[in-house]
Amino acid sequence: MSKKNEHDGLDLRGTLISVLAVGIIIIVMWVAVYMMYVAR
Amino acid sequence: MHFHKFEKIWLVFGIISLIVFLSVVGITAFSHDHHPAGGMDTIDPEKVNETAPFDNPGVTQLDEDTYQVAIVAMAFGYTAPELKVPAGKEIIFKVTSTDVVHSFTIDDTKVNMMVVPGQITTRSYIFDKPGKYLILCNEYCGTGHHYMFTEIEVY
Amino acid sequence: MIAQQDRKLALSYISVAYIAFLIGTLMGLLQVFIRNDKLDLPAWLDYYQILTAHGVLLALIYTTFFIFAFFITGMSKSLGTFGPKVRLWSWVGFWVTLLGTVMATVLIVIGEASVLYTFYAPLKANGWYYVGLALVIIGTWIASFALIGHYRVWRKNNKGQLSPLFAFMTITTIIMWLIACLGVVATVLFQYIPWAFGWTDTINVELSRSLFWFFGHPLVYFWLLPAYIAWYVIVPKILNVPVFSDSLARLAFVLFILFSIPVGFHHQLTEPGITNFWKFLQVVLTFMVIIPSLMTAFTMFANFEISGRKKGATGLFGWFKKLPWKDIRFTSIFIAMAFFIPGGAGGIINASFQLNEVVHNTLWVVGHFHITVGTPVAMTFMGLTFWLIPYLTGRKFTKSMKVLAFVQIITWSIGMLLMSTAQHVLGLLGAPRRTAYSGYNGHPSAMEWFDGILSSHVTMAVGGSILFVSAMILIYIVVMSMFLSPKALKVEDQVEFPMAESDKSHTPKWLENWWIWIGIAFVLIIIAYAIPLSSMIMHAPPGSEGFKTW
Ligand code: HEM
């Protein structure tokens, strides 16, 4: 690990995909409740 | 302070999602009147029964397309005789309390209002489907809280 | 190991925490059966009395006492042994908080305070209940200032240096807590106590609610931030990696000081007395406080991936298999984090202005806080307990305890998954929270809610029972590591306090200039609250007398 830019050179592809999956869960849950709201 | 490139992507993605959520609720709330129950009118909680519209609780037709429903909540019930309203018309609910905090919640609708003594909560709603709807209190108000309910008939 | 006297202090805090946990979870068990109509209570006991005890003892007392035990241990470890004054005031704080706890509990038990942990006026409890709650807060203030004093001594002796990450995060949490409590202290001291003792006739209900929620939302961050400290500082050590980014970790924490307070109206979205403008403004601020949690999510996955790759993992997800699954200190916290994904998503929904009408005061909310404080926070605390008590008592964390710890974590996860899923679904269908039994005379709508497989009383009761068994296993582990496990005489048996290395060399110094953050926090609070609160005072309706409706 280079000291200057602590993070460059780290392979974090798995992290990116994981957080994006978290994002998708958030969006899906939100949209589901939003649709329930609209339907009521 | 250094963000990894992927963290920047994630934060941009996340923040844009949040902005979209906020815009959807904000725009529909303020331009289409979809905001939650509320209202700034106040009332003397000890003089509810003498104060309009609660001196005459129940359904009143305001004009062709609008009805007002005035309801007094108290431990553990609602003063609301004969709740019958038409489907497809705007119903304006006005609720207050003579004692503690309650709620006025109509099952399977958007009507879920807190009822606070001293304040009048207002919400308007249009029923699509006729039928009998359960009305209940979902704010703890005492030993009989879970017995506090009534019904509204939509024709 | 930290000094003997500091250990005694921390152990006293933990003991109270687990006594509260024991009683509180027993109440939880009773609740799921009463709701199921399977348990008839004797006349002197009431569902709402039990629920008040559950809320107070778990949400307020268990959390607070555990948090201070954790802070005291970590501050002693990272900044050095407490001086005599710090120690004295920490004890004073402990006794005052305990006194308040006992007072509040006694009044709940004798049926004088069945007002739930939110004590909304004009339900009027015995005045001493409010005094007890006030003492709890004041006790935490005393203990907080003791820790701040300890920190200031360190700063004086280490001029120009950034403090260790653990200490920085502790102080952040404490600053947020001190500001947050101003709201509840104001309402309890100036509204509830004079009114409950009859010195004033009436109370301004809407104002009391708003001051409560000024405190109520940051309260949940007071629970969450200590768990985040464990996630940021302790988990990397267990994974054998350094702190991912010292500066971003500190940035995330100061954002919590700024945005966790001016947001309380998101608990009052469906009530009168606050205009839509102010409600929505606080909704926007609430969304700001999501950002540091998004940063946290990234950091956590990055820790996992870096650690796995260091151990030779390849591919996109190879690191997942390399995580130390057999180490309960890790696995417990990992599961806690996983629960926080739907938990956090649910929180975004709750705060989404009119969407709140779908979920407000339904069982969804109960499901929500059991998968935020009831699992992510509580399970992180469990994961800390396993090693923290042996660390403090100098006993071993034996093999059989490790196995039991796994059983405990797995059962809690299963129980909570069942109970909270049932509650979420039931809430979406419309079933209300805080109800002894929601049958409504067999009304068809109410019958329909409970008709599903997931959305049934049975699922909730099964989940609740498994949870209770799990809680009792935890109590057993706590008692063993407090008093009975063999002493760790050999060095290799001694339990460590895992605290990761943090590289501060790139961290800007202004992050630790507290006055900046406190200043901005107050500006935001004034923007969000000054006008709506003063209009509640100036345009107040005639106040309410008290009611004892239980
Ligand atoms: C044995 C484990 C547990 C069980 C079976 C359990 C069960 C329940 C149930 C059924 C309710 C809802 C009652 C109602 O709304 O009518 C409830 C409420 C609550 N629980 Fe738990 N729970 C457990 C653990 C926890 C933990 C660990 C915490 C927090 C650290 C917690 C915090 C709360 C809070 C704050 C409430 C709301 C009280 C109120 O509405 O005033 N619970 N619990």
Ligand SMILES: [Cu+2]
């Ligand atoms: Cu009620």
Ligand SMILES: [Cu+2]
């Ligand atoms: Cu909140």
